[in-house]
Amino acid sequence: MEFLYEYGLFLAKTITFVLAVIAILVAITAAAMKQKHKKGELEITDLSEHFEDVEDEIVHSLLSKEQLKAKEKADKKLAKEKAKADKKLANEEPEQQPRLFVIDFNGSIDAKEVTSLREEISALLMVANDKDEVFVRLESGGGMVHGYGLASSQLDRIKQNNIPLTIAVDKVAASGGYMMACVADKIISAPFAILGSIGVIAQLPNFHKLLKKHDVDFEQFTAGEFKRTVTMFGENTEKGREKFIEELEETHVLFKNYVSERRPELDLAKVATGEHWFGTKAKELGLVDEISTSDDYLYSANKTRKVVAIKYVIHKSLAEKFSKAASLTIENTVGKLWQNNRIFPS
Numbered sequence: 001m002e003f004l005y006e007y008g009l010f011l012a013k014t015i016t017f018v019l020a021v022i023a024i025l026v027a028i029t030a031a032a033m034k035q036k037h038k039k040g041e042l043e044i045t046d047l048s049e050h051f052e053d054v055e056d057e058i059v060h061s062l063l064s065k066e067q068l069k070a071k072e073k074a075d076k077k078l079a080k081e082k083a084k085a086d087k088k089l090a091n092e093e094p095e096q097q098p099r100l101f102v103i104d105f106n107g108s109i110d111a112k113e114v115t116s117l118r119e120e121i122s123a124l125l126m127v128a129n130d131k132d133e134v135f136v137r138l139e140s141g142g143g144m145v146h147g148y149g150l151a152s153s154q155l156d157r158i159k160q161n162n163i164p165l166t167i168a169v170d171k172v173a174a175s176g177g178y179m180m181a182c183v184a185d186k187i188i189s190a191p192f193a194i195l196g197s198i199g200v201i202a203q204l205p206n207f208h209k210l211l212k213k214h215d216v217d218f219e220q221f222t223a224g225e226f227k228r229t230v231t232m233f234g235e236n237t238e239k240g241r242e243k244f245i246e247e248l249e250e251t252h253v254l255f256k257n258y259v260s261e262r263r264p265e266l267d268l269a270k271v272a273t274g275e276h277w278f279g280t281k282a283k284e285l286g287l288v289d290e291i292s293t294s295d296d297y298l299y300s301a302n303k304t305r306k307v308v309a310i311k312y313v314i315h316k317s318l319a320e321k322f323s324k325a326a327s328l329t330i331e332n333t334v335g336k337l338w339q340n341n342r343i344f345p346s
Contacts, residue, residue: 142175199274
């Protein structure tokens with residue numbers, strides 16, 4: 001009886017809490033559906049200023065009090081001289097300092113990040129010119145053809161506007177990721193980054209024998225001989241398999257042609273086998289132009305250019321934010337209830 005009492009009390013508390021949370025979720029969701037919110041916005045970060053702040057912080061921590069006083073005095077003198085020079089050139093049109101625009105692309109299988117990429121590229125094309133440069137930190141193991149095809153086309157927009165494009169691969173740019181990378185004027189790679197995989201893959205399980213064993217029929221209706229070539233539940237035919245493989249080969253040819261047009265010096269017979277290579281070997285094969293990291297490139301560029309990062313951030317709706325917070329709250333609360341009302345001896 002004591003066991004049943006404890007268990008019933010625990011169950012009642014849990015059900016009451018869950019029902020209360022569901023009621024709140026329904027109310028919040030209804031309110032959020034009526035709410036009009038901004039989908040996203042651009043975040044501009046002055047990386048040059050960030051680098052200077054970091055350098056100043058380190059220098060100040062290393063200098064003695066006397067050295068700090070001398071440095072502050074010298075900095076004030078330089079600031080006055082700069083102010084005088086700026087005043088003198090006030091009536092003259094100042095020369096535009098070259099800029100390096102930084103974009104990050106961390107791709108998923110369906111390349112959904114292209115939504116932000118297209119906004120970032122559209123924004124920078126409004127202000128960038130041929131004296132500037134776009135620097136993309138790319139990380140992707142590839143994925144769906146149409147998604148990465150669109151992402152590559154977005155990068156092509158930069159080239160079409162005669163703006164130099166450099167892509168850095170610190171970890172991986174394979175398959176669709178390399179399709180994007182090959183658009184660049186220059187590809188830099190970390191020594192152990194993975195590149196290549198110029199190939200196409202498709203795989204799916206087939207449950208036809210299992211269904212047949214349990215006397216389950218699967219019926220599929222199509223209009224058009226090759227509307228569906230292979231299926232997960234029906235019996236696949238040799239003709240269907242041949243057509244499916246033919247489609248894969250066509251996609252592979254498109255992929256190879258795309259890479260060849262942008263990096264004509266590549267020996268496609270060697271690199272378009274679906275294999276991948278580490279950065280150092282990829283350089284030997286001509287898949288990349290330079291072995292370096294994105295950090296080294298940015299620090300070096302900062303000496304002569306202004307470095308600016310552009311990021312398009314998509315805001316979550318009120319319902320999405322609340323849903324995530326509520327799920328964490330439920331998880332934590334149920335865990336506490338279980339600990340406080342243990343029905344098994346510890």
